[in-house]
Amino acid sequence: MSGGMYLVDGKNLSLFKDKPIKVLLAKPGIDGHDRGVLVLAKAFRDAGMEVLYAGLLPTPEEVVDTAINEDVDVIALSLLNGAHLTVFRKISELLKKRGIDDIAVVGGGTIPDGDKPKLEKLGITGNYGPGTPLSTIVDHITARASEARSRKMQ
């Protein structure tokens, strides 16, 4: 929303800012390669989002628990170990089991093109690989977050 401006720490802020998008970044499963996910965390923060990182080796249950307790808009999953079909599916099943339809799930990592339609069928979109521009990912998350938001309002 546009409107008046006020000054905080020398920076103009709109009086009527939209509520920041809240994202949970997680690498569920056995995968310790977190350089990429940390870069994403900073990029999302700089795009004005509130970012939670679930740390290394959370279980799918912990990821879903955290997403619910923190009332996030988007869960962003990253795996480089090839277990995405198993683990991402588990998370989308847990969400369904707990009756949650207002949290969007996006994926990324080393995901073969052939697997992407299977993930999309589960509602897990994006599925970006290495070399994707950060702005593409930020835009995608923003779009999915606004979908999730509109379902929260119902």
Place this chain on the structure above:
Amino acid sequence: MKIQDIINGILNGDRRSIARAISIVEDDEMVIESSEVIKGIYNHTGRAHVIGITGPPGIGKSTMIGRLARILSDGNKKVSVIAVDASSPFSGGSLLGNRIRMQESLTENGIFMRSLANRGMNGGLSRSTWDAVKILDAAGNDYIIIETVGAGQADLDIVDLADTVIVVLGPGLGDEIQAIKAGIMEIGDIFVVNKMDRDGSFLAMKDIQDSLAMTPQKEWKVPVIGLDSLKGKGYDELVSEIMKHGEFNGSRPNIRLDRFMKEVEMALQAEIRRQYLLEARELLKSKDAIARFSGEKIDPYSAAMKILRSGKAGL
């Protein structure tokens, strides 16, 4: 989710309702919804023991809270944790990182944990944190732990909000401890020196004890406890002092009234701020008039007065 469903959910301890309710009180533009939620649950609050934990960054607060929450949850007690982090004043975004160091004890012990970003709002942080505590209280928590970072305004807020304030310090703060002490010696009900495995920790304890000895004695004798959070040493003593302080609070009837007065003040501030936002939005609607002031080289103070007098920028 409807507000009434959320209220019923909170009273039944449903996590989704609790989480959504906290999102509502966190949202600066949902003052009306927030007040409806608080109205609906207020009669069910006042039972939880609220423990505030503060101290400089990197001193091990999150690790300590992970352990403490687990110990307090033994014996079927319900424990929740709220961690407050700063938002970037530039992008408005934030990295809420405290969870990582508590993670392992949360899910398996059924502990609810929520991160709050302060969103750069003046006063917004305190109100949303107070309301979040009310929500967790009504949801039947026995203990609510709040973590805040650093010294300053946030610490002063925590004195009003928490039943028991724990100040966490550590060895190796050196001269910094002198600076920190200025605002912090008065607020702690319990002092903790974390990282007792490190050099200088006994000196740090002695230093704190010395400064406490110089402040005027009150009814409650402030203990200084050494903790080794890696090995879990010292936690028995910490928990027993927390319990003792809870009983001590029970003997002070004024606490409740003081807190209520503070809450009314904050509710008033929130409502005035909401009205101000609406008013300002209306007043600044006409960009043309403001552009004209600019063209006529009218200074901003005079422009503001003109707008106020005429009631709108349209003139």
